[in-house]
Amino acid sequence: MATSKTGKISKPLKKKQIASAPAKTNKTPASGKKVAGMTPLAGKSIEIMQKNSPEAALRPEPGKSQRSGARPAQKTAAHSKGIIQKGTKKSDMARAYDPAHVETRLYKNWIENDTFVPRPSKSGKRFVVPIPPPNVTGNLHLGHAMFLTLQDLMTRFHRMLGEETLYLPGTDHAGISTQMVVEKHLAKEGKTREQLGREKFLDSAWQWKEKYRDIILDQIRRMGTSCDWSRERFTMDPGMNRAVRKVFVDLYNEGLIYRDKYLVNWCPRCKTVLSDLEVNYKEETTKMVSIRYFVKAADKSIIVSTVRPETMLGDTAVALHPDDKRYKEFHGKTLILPILNREIPIILDEAVDMNFGSGAVKVTPAHDLTDYEMYKRHHLEIISVIGKDGKMARSAGKYAGLSVEQARENITEYLRNIGNLEDIQEYVHNVARCERCDTKLEPYLSEQWFVRMRPLAEETLDQMKKEKLTFVPDRFEKVFMDWLHNVHDWCISRQLWWGHQIPAYYCDQCADIVVSEDPVQTCPKCKKGSLRQDEDVLDTWFSSALWPFSTLGWPLKTEDLQKFYPASVLETGYDIIFFWVMRMVFMSTHFMKKLPFHTVYLHGLVRDEQGRKMSKSKGIGLDPLEVIKKYGADALRLSLSVGITPGNDVRLSLGKVEGNRNFVNKLWNASRFIVLNLEKTDTVLEVETRLTKRFKNLSSPSRWILTRTQQMIQKVTDDLSQYRFGEAGTSLYEYTWGEFCDWYIEIAKTDLNDDTKDILLYCMLTMLKLWHPFIPFITEELWSSFDQPSQLIIADWPMSNKALIDAKNLEDIRLAFDLVTGIRNLRAEKNIEPHRRVPIVIFAHANTDLVKSYASIIQALAKVETLTIQKEGTLKEQSVSQNVEGMEVYMPLAGLIDLEAERKKLQAEIEQKTKFIASLERKLKNEDFLSKAPKAIIESDRARLAKEKEVLRTLKVQLEKIS
Numbered sequence: 001m002a003t004s005k006t007g008k009i010s011k012p013l014k015k016k017q018i019a020s021a022p023a024k025t026n027k028t029p030a031s032g033k034k035v036a037g038m039t040p041l042a043g044k045s046i047e048i049m050q051k052n053s054p055e056a057a058l059r060p061e062p063g064k065s066q067r068s069g070a071r072p073a074q075k076t077a078a079h080s081k082g083i084i085q086k087g088t089k090k091s092d093m094a095r096a097y098d099p100a101h102v103e104t105r106l107y108k109n110w111i112e113n114d115t116f117v118p119r120p121s122k123s124g125k126r127f128v129v130p131i132p133p134p135n136v137t138g139n140l141h142l143g144h145a146m147f148l149t150l151q152d153l154m155t156r157f158h159r160m161l162g163e164e165t166l167y168l169p170g171t172d173h174a175g176i177s178t179q180m181v182v183e184k185h186l187a188k189e190g191k192t193r194e195q196l197g198r199e200k201f202l203d204s205a206w207q208w209k210e211k212y213r214d215i216i217l218d219q220i221r222r223m224g225t226s227c228d229w230s231r232e233r234f235t236m237d238p239g240m241n242r243a244v245r246k247v248f249v250d251l252y253n254e255g256l257i258y259r260d261k262y263l264v265n266w267c268p269r270c271k272t273v274l275s276d277l278e279v280n281y282k283e284e285t286t287k288m289v290s291i292r293y294f295v296k297a298a299d300k301s302i303i304v305s306t307v308r309p310e311t312m313l314g315d316t317a318v319a320l321h322p323d324d325k326r327y328k329e330f331h332g333k334t335l336i337l338p339i340l341n342r343e344i345p346i347i348l349d350e351a352v353d354m355n356f357g358s359g360a361v362k363v364t365p366a367h368d369l370t371d372y373e374m375y376k377r378h379h380l381e382i383i384s385v386i387g388k389d390g391k392m393a394r395s396a397g398k399y400a401g402l403s404v405e406q407a408r409e410n411i412t413e414y415l416r417n418i419g420n421l422e423d424i425q426e427y428v429h430n431v432a433r434c435e436r437c438d439t440k441l442e443p444y445l446s447e448q449w450f451v452r453m454r455p456l457a458e459e460t461l462d463q464m465k466k467e468k469l470t471f472v473p474d475r476f477e478k479v480f481m482d483w484l485h486n487v488h489d490w491c492i493s494r495q496l497w498w499g500h501q502i503p504a505y506y507c508d509q510c511a512d513i514v515v516s517e518d519p520v521q522t523c524p525k526c527k528k529g530s531l532r533q534d535e536d537v538l539d540t541w542f543s544s545a546l547w548p549f550s551t552l553g554w555p556l557k558t559e560d561l562q563k564f565y566p567a568s569v570l571e572t573g574y575d576i577i578f579f580w581v582m583r584m585v586f587m588s589t590h591f592m593k594k595l596p597f598h599t600v601y602l603h604g605l606v607r608d609e610q611g612r613k614m615s616k617s618k619g620i621g622l623d624p625l626e627v628i629k630k631y632g633a634d635a636l637r638l639s640l641s642v643g644i645t646p647g648n649d650v651r652l653s654l655g656k657v658e659g660n661r662n663f664v665n666k667l668w669n670a671s672r673f674i675v676l677n678l679e680k681t682d683t684v685l686e687v688e689t690r691l692t693k694r695f696k697n698l699s700s701p702s703r704w705i706l707t708r709t710q711q712m713i714q715k716v717t718d719d720l721s722q723y724r725f726g727e728a729g730t731s732l733y734e735y736t737w738g739e740f741c742d743w744y745i746e747i748a749k750t751d752l753n754d755d756t757k758d759i760l761l762y763c764m765l766t767m768l769k770l771w772h773p774f775i776p777f778i779t780e781e782l783w784s785s786f787d788q789p790s791q792l793i794i795a796d797w798p799m800s801n802k803a804l805i806d807a808k809n810l811e812d813i814r815l816a817f818d819l820v821t822g823i824r825n826l827r828a829e830k831n832i833e834p835h836r837r838v839p840i841v842i843f844a845h846a847n848t849d850l851v852k853s854y855a856s857i858i859q860a861l862a863k864v865e866t867l868t869i870q871k872e873g874t875l876k877e878q879s880v881s882q883n884v885e886g887m888e889v890y891m892p893l894a895g896l897i898d899l900e901a902e903r904k905k906l907q908a909e910i911e912q913k914t915k916f917i918a919s920l921e922r923k924l925k926n927e928d929f930l931s932k933a934p935k936a937i938i939e940s941d942r943a944r945l946a947k948e949k950e951v952l953r954t955l956k957v958q959l960e961k962i963s
Helices: 044-052 077-081 099-112 142-160 175-188 198-222 238-253 309-314 325-330 369-378 394-399 404-418 453-466 475-485 540-544 559-564 574-592 624-631 633-641 654-676 684-697 700-721 725-750 754-771 776-785 807-829 845-853 855-861 899-925 927-932 935-962
Strands: 126-130 164-168 257-267 272-274 279-295 301-306 317-320 334-337 342-348 361-363 421-434 442-451 470-472 504-507 513-515 531-533 569-573 599-603 838-843 864-870 879-884 887-892
Touching: 099 624, 099 633, 099 776, 126 142, 126 559, 126 569, 142 164, 142 198, 142 569, 142 599, 142 624, 142 633, 142 700, 164 559, 175 198, 198 624, 238 257, 238 513, 238 540, 238 574, 257 369, 272 442, 279 309, 279 404, 301 309, 301 361, 309 394, 309 404, 317 369, 361 369, 369 442, 394 404, 404 421, 453 475, 453 574, 470 475, 475 574, 540 574, 569 574, 574 599, 624 633, 624 654, 633 654, 633 725, 633 776, 654 725, 654 754, 654 776, 684 700, 684 754, 700 725, 700 754, 700 807, 725 754, 725 855, 754 776, 807 838, 807 845, 807 855, 807 879, 807 887, 845 855, 845 864, 845 887, 855 864, 879 935, 899 927, 899 935
Parallel strands: 126 164, 317 342, 470 599, 569 599, 838 864
Antiparallel strands: 257 272, 257 442, 279 301, 279 334, 279 421, 317 361, 334 342, 504 513, 504 531, 838 887, 879 887
8 A cells, every 4th residue: 555645545556465565666665675765664674573583483474374355265175174284292292391392383384274264164153353453553562462362262262163263353553653653763863754744754654564563463473363364454454444435425424524623632742633532631739820810990800710820811701600609799890811901701601610719710712621612602702822832822922932831930920020929829630641642731722523423322322222232241331331321522533644544625716625535636616626635634543443344345245244244252451442342333333234243351451460550661561472482372371361350450470470381381291191101092082982881880080080071161161152261261270280180190090091091081182172262382282292183273162971970979089089188288297208108097987988989099199008997986096187077087107207306396386486476466566566667567467476376276286186
């Protein structure tokens, strides 16, 4: 795509050209060849970055990625059969998992086999997730990593369910943000965009976009996202631009887009208008100045308080509340504006807050929204005294050219000198700042383009009566509906060069306005004047609002549009529910007559372990790519998905990621044990068929793990279907590590027969399927180690088999596991070496026969040398004991430890602990300490005291047992 001298987007490129590259060069900046208008940020440096970066291997090879939107001509044999390039073999399976070795190879293999391209579904079901397009201004951050993880999790789950699944990728041109970074880059070379001119500046912006789009897309791939890259979109692609122009023209012709003068939020740094949603408010302390305004031809005055005395140069009235009895005598009077000695009226308006300051308010319509509304109601004069650059305008007289701050000081001092300054006090209030550059905003009166939102809101409300829009969590539905009922018109014009140039043309001869999808040269009204296109561009969110349908080819009636609209789920952060979600719903309802998706899943912000918002500048930010490099993408994905709840913020630390890396290795080691002990590997179906036939004859532990596996299949399936990703991950984590690895594998080691081998294989293959949406890389690699006939990514999702469930057995074997845990606790209490076997006596009471049936398992797992199981009895010898489900478990100590030495050791510990507790108690009774110490320190010491008392109690119990 190219830009003309007027900044208009030109016709689409030819098929062989990459979409969005400058058309006049026939070369993309990423090619590394010098092109006209290329800035030093592109060229050879980009070529080196692309060839040598670790991300380069993740990119589709030429012919595999169709960024222009072309589709593969036909499915390959590999795609249809699910062939996978074999990875780890049984003979060379490493002792530890190496993600760096695996991830790049697997991702390339997935792309080469077209596994991300939607496959027709036998059921006719489809699942579509549009990516919230990342800006082309920088690198992947944890917010991106969060939504990429959850979106890909859903996509992989529904793909394995057999649905025709599309995860649609793309990037956003990010108007203000991109223009800012390009301008900063040019500034380093001593250039400004004004010096370059619009055409050359846009050339530089396109160069920047090409470089950073490639970077951000490579980083998205590093997360393991299974996007259909053949459908990748950019918000300024030719097709997307066509959609934007049509929407603008249609809305204009329907009277829903209009141009008018209005008081807007103006950023002097970005030199553009901002919508209310792009404004941040920060609390600041400033000076409240009280100024005396004298009544014309009378010895009376009114005190007016303001934090912006510089704007008094634009005052055109002073307002009073009509019910304010203090000022009855001033109704209808005229005041003399200090400094300028201009006559201004006193007006009565109910918008005045009688309790603020003196109750009299200066009215400056050009620099305050409330004042602007009063200007319209009372037909006042309007005078602008601050310009677009944030400095005092020519109308400010002798203060023209000064900064706002300097003018404020000079005017305050002048008021003091002439006797009109009544008082100065400190005042705390919220100050509007630009969301992107943090510059203080100025209310500014200018002519802008707006969308009438009320008719669109009513249309949406009507549509929502016909279709259900579900929010996860549901509390955001109220937020959505409240805003829908109180929506304001949307200012869509921006004073930028980078973006979709507004398709409006002005006639210099007759002042007519022509709005057209196609460029217009001659005025159709007067037939004489030449036309010039509006220099402004559209708000970035205008094109993003069309994302659900413009990405599918609209306004053309494409096959993709018919098949994949509406989408299934929109997954995004709750912080852009108004910026993006609301506007997509409006636009989609109006142009497609259907809601754009049936579910909106909103995740929270990613914070550090102390709950602070991640910030690189504050040294508490984590770079997702660095985390992936050190721990692997799967460990990061686990950290962002397991244990989360929708709409709530997520706390992330390297410790958490490291723990999940350890879990990934646990899964690897468990698989390795199974692989090395199998003579052959069958498919899941073959193994499941054999186990179903023999289920009733299997051992109790075998029936238990198969039952738990069926329950886990149902649990994870239900949770993922209901968007309970955190619950699904937590349950699966506990099952994998606690039940399968720590219990069943250890049991299987005691008798590794054909049945246990089949069970190990079946459970592991099932687990790999269940885990695949969460951790795709290691699961796919392990799947290939078991020589399965197709890739895991396109394998069938497991179904719970009722024939492999024995619910009664669950309670029985749980008792045995509780006994093993009790014995392990006794061993730990006395620091018995792990390899050393111990004698155990159990008085099982009513459970005697049941415990005896599990005797061999208890002995094996708890490292028991002699196991005595009796119904009733007493044990006279010295021992330690524990009560387990009403049964007494004893571990005789004779021969295990030196009892006399143990008694002395316990007595010494008790004495030491008693002294420490006494000192803590004295400290917490000290009034001087309690009055001066921070509350957190006091609470910490109290918690420590309670903990130490519990330790002391335990030590005394232990001493009593061996005395």
